[in-house]
Structures are given as C-alpha cells and as structure tokens.
Amino acid sequence: MTTRRPGTVINLLWVTPWLVGLVLFFLLPMGMSFYYSLTDYSMLEVPLWIAFDNYAALFGDSVFWLAVRNTLIYAAISIPLAAIVSLGIAGLLDTDHPVSHVVRVLVFAPTVVPLVAAAMIWLWLFNSDHGLINAGLSWVGVNGPNWLQERGWAMAALIVMSLWSVGQAVVIYLAALQDVPSALVDAASIDGLGPVRRFVSVVLPTIAPAVVFNTIIQTITAWQVFATPYIMTEGGPDRSTYFYSHYLYDQAFLFQNMGYASALGWVQLLLITACIAVPYVMVRKFGGGP
Amino acid sequence: MIAGRDTLPGDNVLATVHRVWPRRTAIGGLVASAGGLLLFGPRPSDDVPAGRVILDYWEKWTGAEGEAMRLLVDEFNRTQDTIYVRYLAINSIDQKAMIAIAGGSPPDVIGLWNFNVPSYAEAGALLPLDDLAASAGLSRERYADAVWPLLTHEGRQWSMISTCGSLALYLNLDVLESAGIDPASTPRTLDDLDEMNERIIERSSDGKLERMGFLHTEPGWWSWIWGYHFGGSLLDSTGAPTADAPKNVAAYEWVRSYPERFGSRELLAFQSGLGFYGTAQYPFLTGKVASVVQGPWMANLINAFAPSLRYRAVPIPVDVGELDAAAPVGLIDGDVLVIPKGAKHPEASFEFITWLQERARLERLAAAHGKNTPLRETSTGFVENHSNGSIAVHNALASSPRAFVFPRTSVWPRYVSEFDAAFQGLWLGEQTPRAMLSGIQQTMVREIAKERGGRRRREQSAS
Numbered sequence: 001m002t003t004r005r006p007g008t009v010i011n012l013l014w015v016t017p018w019l020v021g022l023v024l025f026f027l028l029p030m031g032m033s034f035y036y037s038l039t040d041y042s043m044l045e046v047p048l049w050i051a052f053d054n055y056a057a058l059f060g061d062s063v064f065w066l067a068v069r070n071t072l073i074y075a076a077i078s079i080p081l082a083a084i085v086s087l088g089i090a091g092l093l094d095t096d097h098p099v100s101h102v103v104r105v106l107v108f109a110p111t112v113v114p115l116v117a118a119a120m121i122w123l124w125l126f127n128s129d130h131g132l133i134n135a136g137l138s139w140v141g142v143n144g145p146n147w148l149q150e151r152g153w154a155m156a157a158l159i160v161m162s163l164w165s166v167g168q169a170v171v172i173y174l175a176a177l178q179d180v181p182s183a184l185v186d187a188a189s190i191d192g193l194g195p196v197r198r199f200v201s202v203v204l205p206t207i208a209p210a211v212v213f214n215t216i217i218q219t220i221t222a223w224q225v226f227a228t229p230y231i232m233t234e235g236g237p238d239r240s241t242y243f244y245s246h247y248l249y250d251q252a253f254l255f256q257n258m259g260y261a262s263a264l265g266w267v268q269l270l271l272i273t274a275c276i277a278v279p280y281v282m283v284r285k286f287g288g289g290p
Numbered sequence: 291m292i293a294g295r296d297t298l299p300g301d302n303v304l305a306t307v308h309r310v311w312p313r314r315t316a317i318g319g320l321v322a323s324a325g326g327l328l329l330f331g332p333r334p335s336d337d338v339p340a341g342r343v344i345l346d347y348w349e350k351w352t353g354a355e356g357e358a359m360r361l362l363v364d365e366f367n368r369t370q371d372t373i374y375v376r377y378l379a380i381n382s383i384d385q386k387a388m389i390a391i392a393g394g395s396p397p398d399v400i401g402l403w404n405f406n407v408p409s410y411a412e413a414g415a416l417l418p419l420d421d422l423a424a425s426a427g428l429s430r431e432r433y434a435d436a437v438w439p440l441l442t443h444e445g446r447q448w449s450m451i452s453t454c455g456s457l458a459l460y461l462n463l464d465v466l467e468s469a470g471i472d473p474a475s476t477p478r479t480l481d482d483l484d485e486m487n488e489r490i491i492e493r494s495s496d497g498k499l500e501r502m503g504f505l506h507t508e509p510g511w512w513s514w515i516w517g518y519h520f521g522g523s524l525l526d527s528t529g530a531p532t533a534d535a536p537k538n539v540a541a542y543e544w545v546r547s548y549p550e551r552f553g554s555r556e557l558l559a560f561q562s563g564l565g566f567y568g569t570a571q572y573p574f575l576t577g578k579v580a581s582v583v584q585g586p587w588m589a590n591l592i593n594a595f596a597p598s599l600r601y602r603a604v605p606i607p608v609d610v611g612e613l614d615a616a617a618p619v620g621l622i623d624g625d626v627l628v629i630p631k632g633a634k635h636p637e638a639s640f641e642f643i644t645w646l647q648e649r650a651r652l653e654r655l656a657a658a659h660g661k662n663t664p665l666r667e668t669s670t671g672f673v674e675n676h677s678n679g680s681i682a683v684h685n686a687l688a689s690s691p692r693a694f695v696f697p698r699t700s701v702w703p704r705y706v707s708e709f710d711a712a713f714q715g716l717w718l719g720e721q722t723p724r725a726m727l728s729g730i731q732q733t734m735v736r737e738i739a740k741e742r743g744g745r746r747r748r749e750q751s752a753s
Contacts (some may be wrong), residue, residue: 006719040744040747040748042409042413043388043389043391043392044388044392044410044413044415045413045414045415045416045748048747048751050747062733068742079435092429102575123627127562127563128558128559128563129559129560129562129563130561130563146555146558146559148562148563149532149558149561149562149718150555150558150718151718170403189676230430235711236713236714237714237715237718238708238711238712238715238720239710239711242711250707253385253388254514254703254707255701255703255704256409256413256703257390258702
C-alpha cells in the first residue's frame with residue numbers, strides 16, 4: 001500500500017501551470033518537430049512521411065557542410081578567446097579596490113543591451129570608411145580592411161564582436177576566483193611556485209566547475225549564433241559567415257522546407273550535445289570537475 | 291519582543307495571520323487585477339458595425355504605403371452595409387501568412403509578394419480566382435502585358451494586383467552635367483553605361499574612388515537580373531533552370547569587368563562609405579553614384595530628401611545586340627492580393643478585391659506608393675499629376691513585350707539566395723562567371739528535381 005504525503009495534491013496543483021506549459025510549449029513541440037523531421041512538410045501542406053530522407057539528404061547538402069564548417073570555426077576560436085578574455089578580466093577585477101566595483105558594472109553592462117542594437121553599433125564600428133576601428137588603426141599607420149565585406153575578415157569581425165557579451169562569464173569567474181582558498185595559494189607560494197604554475201596547479205583546478213559551466217554555455221551560444229551575423233553580414237560575403245542557425249531559419253521560413261529544417265534542428269541538438277560532452281568528460285577525467 | 295519572554299499570548303494568532311494574509315492578499319490582488327482587465331482592459335480599436343460580414347485583411351506594407359491602403363479600406367467600409375474589412379498592416383507577411391494558413395486560421399485576404407504565389411499555389415494554399423475574375427469582368431486585356439504573369443501560375447489565376455513597379459535606371463542629371471555629359475544623351479546600351487561611368491568617376495588625391503557613374507551593387511537588390519539584359523533568362527519553358535546559359539555568362543562577364551577594372555578592395559571601400567536607401571545619405575541623392583537601378587518609388591525618396599535634385603529614369607541599358615527602343619527590357623515587380631484556402635468569406639473577399647480593381651482606386655494607390663499603373667490604360671491625369679516625373683517610362687516598361695517577372699517557380703527563394711551569395715564571390719574576384727553560374731545551375735537542378743519529386747510523391751499518396 002502506498003501512502004501519499006499530505007499536501008502532495010495541493011503541491012501538484014500549484015505546479016500545474018508550469019507542467020502544462022512544459023508539455024504544451026516544450027515537450028509537444030519537440031515531439032512534433034521530430035515527427036516533422038521525418039516528413040516532407042512545407043507548413044502549407046499536410047506532412048508526407050518520408051522516414052529518414054531528410055537526414056540522408058543532409059550528407060549531400062554542400063550548404064549544410066559549409067554552415068557546419070563556419071559554425072565550428074566560429075566556435076573553435078570564439079569559445080577559447082572568450083574564456084581567456086573573461087578569465088583575464090575576472091583576475092584583474094578580483095580585488096577590493098573601489099574602482100573594480102565600477103569596472104564590474106561596466107563589463108557586465110553590454111550583456112543587457114539588446115543584440116540587435118549592439119549589432120547596429122558594431123556595424124558602424126567596423127565600417128571600413130567611417131568606422132572607429134579603422135580610424136584607430138590608421139592612427140598607428142595600418143590601413144584597416146573592409147571588415148564585413150571580405151572573406152576571413154568578416155568572420156574575424158564577428159568573433160571580435162562575440163566578446164561584447166563576455167560580462168556574464170566574467171561575473172561567474174569572479175565569483176569562482178573569490179572562492180579559491182587563499183591558504184592554498186599562499187601554501188603554493190611558500191612552496192616556491194611562480195604565478196603561472198600557481199594558476200595552473202592551484203587556481204584552475206579549483207575554478208574548474210566555473211570553467212566547465214561557462215564553456216558549456218558558450219558552446220551552446222556559439223552553435224546558436226544567429227542575430228548578429230544575420231544583421232551585420234547576412235551570411236556573406238559569399239556565405240563565409242553563413243552559420244548553422246541561419247541556414248536552419250532560411251530552410252524553415254524562406255525556402256518553406258519545415259521538415260528539412262526540423263531535421264537540421266535535431267542534428268544541431270546532437271552536435272551541441274557532442275561538443276559540450278568534450279569539456280565535461282575532460283574535466284571528469286583529469287579531475288577537479290563537478 | 292519583550293526582553294525575558296520568549297512568547298506572548300496571541301503570538302500564534304499573529305503568526306497565522308502573517309502566514310495566511312500574504313497569500314490571501316496575493317490571490318485577492320490577482321483576482322482584482324483579472325477583474326479590472328476584464329472590465330477596463332484594452333478593447334479592439336475597430337468599431338465594427340453589427341450585422342456585417344467581417345473580413346480580415348493582412349497587408350505587408352507598413353508606413354506610408356500601408357496608410358494609403360488603409361484609406362481605401364476605410365472608403366470601402368463607408369460605402370458598404372454588408373461587408374466590413376478589418377485591416378492589419380504587418381511585416382514578414384509571407385511567414386505570418388504561412389503560419390496562419392498552417393494553423394487553419396487564415397485571414398480572408400492577404401497582400402503577398404508576387405514571388406510567393408507559385409509556392410502557395412502549388413501547395414494548394416490559395417483559392418483559384420479564374421472563375422471569380424471572369425465573372426467580375428477582370429480579364430487579362432485590362433492589365434498591362436507584364437502584369438498578368440504576376441497573377442498566374444501554371445495556367446491558373448491565383449491573385450489580383452494591388453500595385454506594381456518596373457525597374458529603370460535613374461540618372462542624377464546634376465552629376466551628369468558636372469561631368470560634361472549632355473543629359474539628353476542618356477545610355478541605351480551597356481557600352482554607353484560603361485562610357486558614362488568612366489566620365490563621371492572621380493578619385494581623391496590618394497587614388498581612392500570618390501564618385502562613380504554606375505555600380506551594380508547599388509542598391510544590389512536584384513543580383514539576378516543581368517542575364518535578361520543580355521537576352522538570357524533563368525528558367526526555360528519547361529521550368530528547368532538555365533542559369534549557366536551563354537547569354538547569362540556574358541552578362542556576368544560584364545558584371546565582373548567592374549571589380550577587375552577598379553579592384554574589388556577599392557570598390558568595397560567605396561561602397562562601405564555609402565548611405566542606406568531610405569536616408570538622405572543614399573548615394574544617388576548625394577551624387578556619389580550618378581545612376582542606380584530602382585523602381586518608380588524612387589521619386590518618393592527624392593521628394594522627401596532632395597526635392598531640388600534633377601533626375602530622369604530611362605530603361606536599364608541592354609547589351610548592344612539586344613537594343614530595341616520599342617521593346618525595352620525591365621523587371622516588373624508587383625504586390626498581389628490573394629484569398630487563402632480556408633478563408634471564411636471567399637465571395638465577400640473577392641467583392642472587396644474587385645472593388646479595389648477599379649481604375650481610379652488602383653491609380654490612387656499607385657500614386658501614393660509612387661508607382662506606375664498596373665493597368666493597360668491610364669487616366670489622363672495619372673501621368674501629369676504623378677510625383678514621379680518619369681512615370682511614363684515605367685508605364686511603358688510594364689507594357690513592353692520584353693518586360694520580365696520573377697521566374698515562376700516555387701523554389702525561387704532558393705534560386706535568388708544562391709545568386710546573392712555567388713554574386714558576392716564574383717564581386718570579390720574569387721570565382722569566374724562561368725564557375726559561379728555553373729554552381730548555381732547544379733544547385734537549382736537538384737532543388738527543382740527535389741521539389742518535383744516531392745510533388746510526385748504527394749500526388750501518388752493522394753491517389
């Protein structure tokens with residue numbers, strides 16, 4: 001015989017709105033999206049069952065591979081770069097100096113600016129003729145490139161722009177750094193470890209959970225990057241900044257291939273899962289992880 | 291709390307009150323808010339008269355163009371005692387319409403882009419209008435030659451026109467004169483255009499481009515049209531792609547001659563300093579680019595930001611072998627009205643559309659949008675009173691036998707996406723015209739085969 005704890009029904013009633021939301025707006029759409037990925041579906045017609053044809057078609061789709069390649073390049077450079085920059089800023093801000101409190105606010109402030117507004121600002125910063133970046137380069141005698149119109153430079157510009165929202169990671173790293181026991185660092189100093197060795201052998205293992213967390217979040221963000229390239233380069237020049245989410249969006253709403261777009265969405269989920277498994281497994285294997 | 295005592299009589303009661311009251315207050319507040327919203331909350335702004343059939347009409351135009359249509363809708367509503375049109379101007383109309391149709395709750399009338407018609411029609415999402423149009427006397431003869439193909443697909447009529455615009459070459463006469471060019475001798479062939487460009491080009495002391503006569507990428511909205519000006523096309527009569535046909539290759543050889551001649555990097559640097567369309571910094575208005583490919587709506591921009599600018603529109607020049615002054619070449623773009631399948635009141639919807647097709651109303655709408663008429667015959671005052679001094683050129687283009695429309699295929703969005711991407715590669719000098727067009731051809735052969743395969747499967751499944 002099972003016993004029900006008093007208040008269980010009431011508690012369930014209280015969470016019912018959330019449960020209904022979870023089922024209606026998350027689980028059901030996910031299930032439907034998987035079903036659509038197995039169909040030929042344009043939204044204007046009833047879905048036609050084609051089993052795994054959409055998934056098979058991905059292998060022969062050169063634009064799919066191009067979008068994967070572009071996204072991987074973007075992720076492979078922007079994630080470590082963001083980690084280094086945010087950890088560096090957090091390290092500089094890890095003091096009790098009053099100025100550091102002001103700088104913390106300044107570093108976090110860009111993350112609350114809407115992405116579209118930020119993209120418009122960066123669009124002008126990168127303008128090759130009137131932009132501040134090229135103006136700055138010209139002061140030191142460098143003739144700046146056409147940032148957003150030239151292959152290679154456009155990708156570089158988007159990666160630089162991705163550092164705009166590094167503030168969130170800085171806050172997490174800062175909290176982690178403040179939790180590092182000073183006794184450990186002092187002991188390492190007494191043992192004769194230099195600053196680099198102290199950081200690698202003492203600080204880094206201690207803040208590993210924060211590193212893993214930030215890497216996972218940044219990996220997901222990198223795989224889903226859409227708004228900034230959509231506004232700043234429209235995927236160009238010649239699809240050199242055409243990312244996975246942009247292609248998915250185009251397939252769904254521009255080319256009206258909702259079935260194919262759903263398959264792209266599920267493959268994206270698998271790719272993201274595979275990518276976030278790497279740092280997680282590495283930390284588990286080499287220790288210090290959650 | 292009093293010192294020395296842990297509890298007081300009545301503490302338990304107070305604790306209960308503190309526990310219960312916030313919850314009661316919260317629930318009471320929520321109920322009061324809900325009641326307040328129900329009683330005094332927002333109401334639909336339309337004052338819909340009782341007893342009328344209500345039509346929901348979604349239109350893609352917002353801003354001044356959307357307001358022009360709203361005025362006509364208001365006039366229709368005033369003259370009616372059986373139908374009431376509820377007008378909603380929204381952006382991204384094709385996506386929202388698609389979702390509404392898929393959800394089984396479409397509006398009664400939708401103002402779509404004409405290139406949406408093939409995919410919507412093939413999917414069976416639109417009501418065919420052949421019979422309704424014939425019974426209302428809205429025949430092909432009434433419309434300018436190039437307009438009818440905008441309304442049809444695979445031999446059936448799926449839409450009615452609301453506005454249309456033909457593309458022409460706009461010339462800044464002030465810049466032409468300053469370069470010593472007689473404004474009367476406007477370019478007719480692409481060789482003439484190249485020559486005009488050479489005479490207008492200005493460079494700074496350090497060799498940077500400061501002014502150009504013509505630039506394909508300004509505004510660059512129609513990267514795919516150039517083959518038509520060499521006598522080419524993008525689809526054959528069977529609907530198969532012809533992107534890599536020799537005339538198209540010749541056209542993009544001409545396009546490539548610009549980055550080859552001036553340098554891709556120099557052109558990109560020049561382009562990046564140009565202002566956007568819709569602003570006073572648009573390079574045609576500032577004189578940085580002396581001629582641009584644009585539609586008749588260009589006059590609205592000129593009148594808004596540079597009313598003293600002297601301009602003229604001429605048919606876009608063609609390859610010398612294609613010159614025929616009596617039959618100019620140009621794209622006709624158009625906005626169409628459709629009745630989606632599942633619309634609640636198709637007859638009433640068509641009555642509203644028919645009312646809009648009356649010449650005076652279409653001309654009023656065209657004038658407000660700054661466009662040419664979609665009709666074969668215009669009223670005497672239309673050209674004289676139009677805000678665009680070159681509107682007669684646009685009217686003539688719409689009636690030209692060599693005017694062309696967006697290729698009528700449901701995979702057109704993919705086709706144009708391929709063109710836009712490859713054009714950038716060509717402009718950067720990274721690929722040859724032949725390689726560019728061959729790549730587009732291969733992709734489109736595959737896409738069209740895929741689309742046809744899907745249609746066959748659907749037909750087999752239905753049978």
